[in-house]
Amino acid sequence: MKCKLERAKDDWYPIGMLTDNKRSKHHATRLLGFDIVLETKRDGTFSVFCDNEPWHVMAAYGHVWTSPSKTPKPLFDVPEAEEYDRRFVPCGEVHVNCSPLRAVENFLDIAHFPFVHTDILGAEPHTEVMPYNVKIDEKNDEIIATKVKFFQPQAAKSASDGIITDYIYRVPSPMNALLYKTCPSRDEVRDVIAIFVQPLDEDNCAVWPWMALYDDQSSMADMIEFQQLIFLQDRNILENQIPKRLPIDPKMEIPTRADLTSVAYRRWLKKNAALYGALTQMTEKNLEAKK
Amino acid sequence: MDCVAVGFSKNLQNGRVMRALVNEKDIVLWRSRSGQLSAWENRCPHRGMRLSHGFVRGEALACMYHGWHYDSEGKCRYIPAHPDLDPPTTIGIEKYFSFEKGGIIWVDIRNKTGGPPIVENLIPIRSMEFHCKVERVERVLTNFESPSSHKSTIRFYHVDQRANTVIVKIKPLGKTLHLIFQELPNFRCFLHALSADKCEVGQYKAISRCLDHLRRESETQLDILK
Numbered sequence: 001m002k003c004k005l006e007r008a009k010d011d012w013y014p015i016g017m018l019t020d021n022k023r024s025k026h027h028a029t030r031l032l033g034f035d036i037v038l039e040t041k042r043d044g045t046f047s048v049f050c051d052n053e054p055w056h057v058m059a060a061y062g063h064v065w066t067s068p069s070k071t072p073k074p075l076f077d078v079p080e081a082e083e084y085d086r087r088f089v090p091c092g093e094v095h096v097n098c099s100p101l102r103a104v105e106n107f108l109d110i111a112h113f114p115f116v117h118t119d120i121l122g123a124e125p126h127t128e129v130m131p132y133n134v135k136i137d138e139k140n141d142e143i144i145a146t147k148v149k150f151f152q153p154q155a156a157k158s159a160s161d162g163i164i165t166d167y168i169y170r171v172p173s174p175m176n177a178l179l180y181k182t183c184p185s186r187d188e189v190r191d192v193i194a195i196f197v198q199p200l201d202e203d204n205c206a207v208w209p210w211m212a213l214y215d216d217q218s219s220m221a222d223m224i225e226f227q228q229l230i231f232l233q234d235r236n237i238l239e240n241q242i243p244k245r246l247p248i249d250p251k252m253e254i255p256t257r258a259d260l261t262s263v264a265y266r267r268w269l270k271k272n273a274a275l276y277g278a279l280t281q282m283t284e285k286n287l288e289a290k291k
Numbered sequence: 292m293d294c295v296a297v298g299f300s301k302n303l304q305n306g307r308v309m310r311a312l313v314n315e316k317d318i319v320l321w322r323s324r325s326g327q328l329s330a331w332e333n334r335c336p337h338r339g340m341r342l343s344h345g346f347v348r349g350e351a352l353a354c355m356y357h358g359w360h361y362d363s364e365g366k367c368r369y370i371p372a373h374p375d376l377d378p379p380t381t382i383g384i385e386k387y388f389s390f391e392k393g394g395i396i397w398v399d400i401r402n403k404t405g406g407p408p409i410v411e412n413l414i415p416i417r418s419m420e421f422h423c424k425v426e427r428v429e430r431v432l433t434n435f436e437s438p439s440s441h442k443s444t445i446r447f448y449h450v451d452q453r454a455n456t457v458i459v460k461i462k463p464l465g466k467t468l469h470l471i472f473q474e475l476p477n478f479r480c481f482l483h484a485l486s487a488d489k490c491e492v493g494q495y496k497a498i499s500r501c502l503d504h505l506r507r508e509s510e511t512q513l514d515i516l517k
């Protein structure tokens with residue numbers, strides 16, 4: 001238990017948007033089970049305190065990030081955040097009563113589109129998931145899934161007809177994931193959609209979606225509303241998965257070929273001992289023994 | 292209790308799905324198009340989704356998350372992400388013994404086949420959730436028959452009690468009711484009320500009002516009344 005928390009402490013986590021008029025100057029929130037306060041100063045800078053002890057803070061990708069560690073690992077790089085012809089859209093938070101890892105895994109899954117995001121991101125009878133590639137990028141120790149193709153009736157706010165969307169997925173750290181999808185308005189570039197997950201504790205999280213798009217037609221409010229709708233549909237799934245924590249050992253749940261990314265994600269978490277929010281056979285046995 | 296009443300047969304129509312809790316176990320109950328009843332562990336073996344959110348497709352139950360189909364044996368028959376794949380026969384769900392008797396759906400999670408403690412030919416009146424434990428309701432029922440209770444003109448006369456069933460008579464109506472309890476976690480329970488006698492529409496309503504009264508009394512009763 002101690003050990004998985006220690007490992008989780010090394011990373012950066014999002015705890016709010018950079019600009020948020022509704023947030024109070026002293027905003028109380030939670031991270032990895034710690035009660036913390038995000039303070040927004042008059043000059044627009046931030047500090048974070050836990051029991052009066054200051055934590056590291058930084059601004060990146062539309063959000064305020066913090067870490068309990070004195071020496072956190074560097075935050076992953078998103079080169080697209082420097083492409084200033086994109087529109088950057090932080091979408092606000094969605095609280096979900098589920099493990100932060102379940103939230104990330106759901107984000108990596110396309111097979112649910114026709115059933116959960118019916119007539120938006122997918123529609124029957126177009127349910128087939130074609131073979132795609134997953135690899136670990138050794139240099140940055142990230143998961144990369146490529147050539148993920150899926151038929152979508154309305155892939156983005158700016159799309160009006162169905163298209164085959166081509167995705168690339170990227171998992172740079174256990175609680176953050178990005179996808180790069182075919183952009184309905186321009187062929188040569190890709191829209192970026194990310195979820196940054198704030199683990200409140202092992203069974204609760206706040207999901208902060210963030211987008212970097214080439215859509216110059218839709219209004220900001222429409223784009224946020226579109227993304228919020230998608231995440232609310234996902235929340236209904238995430239809050240009804242049993243067990244709450246992500247089963248990390250094979251055999252506890254049964255994957256199929258379409259789950260290649262999810263399988264790689266679980267293996268990668270295990271290899272990295274990133275088990276905050278995970279359930280291993282050991283912990284399950286312990287829980288049962290206690291009953 | 293091996294056999295637990297989870298609802299009235301008539302409230303689970305063909306093609307419908309419901310969730311039930313039996314001795315703290317999460318269970319999905321569903322009826323196929325042709326009317327076959329199944330009770331399973333409420334968890335899809337794929338990614339753990341509660342199957343009670345799923346939908347019936349003919350003789351199969353489809354999970355809401357990725358649409359996997361399970362036949363009435365609990366075997367996976369179809370995986371929409373791979374329409375041409377024959378799902379491995381090892382993918383299956385834990386089944387529980389369920390049956391219908393006296394207008395009630397019973398589930399026996401220990402898979403014993405002993406019958407439920409109920410007489411036939413009862414008329415289902417109402418299934419209702421109480422925000423208190425079964426003992427509270429039983430205590431209130433006992434209190435109702437005691438002569439010292441003058442709170443209301445309604446009297447439940449305790450006639451008989453068998454495992455999980457209390458048989459009472461309601462004084463102003465002269466009707467005999469069978470009250471079957473289903474324990475739920477977190478200080479809640481279900482009460483399934485059936486009438487032993489035929490009822491007219493007006494009498495249905497009167498009994499229903501008595502049950503509302505019983506619920507109010509049970510939920511608000513202080514624990515001092517041990």
Ligand code: FES
Binds near residue numbers: 335337338
């Ligand atoms: S969780 Fe049921 S089909 Fe995937």
Ligand SMILES: [Fe+2]
Binds near residue numbers: 116
């Ligand atoms: Fe989704």
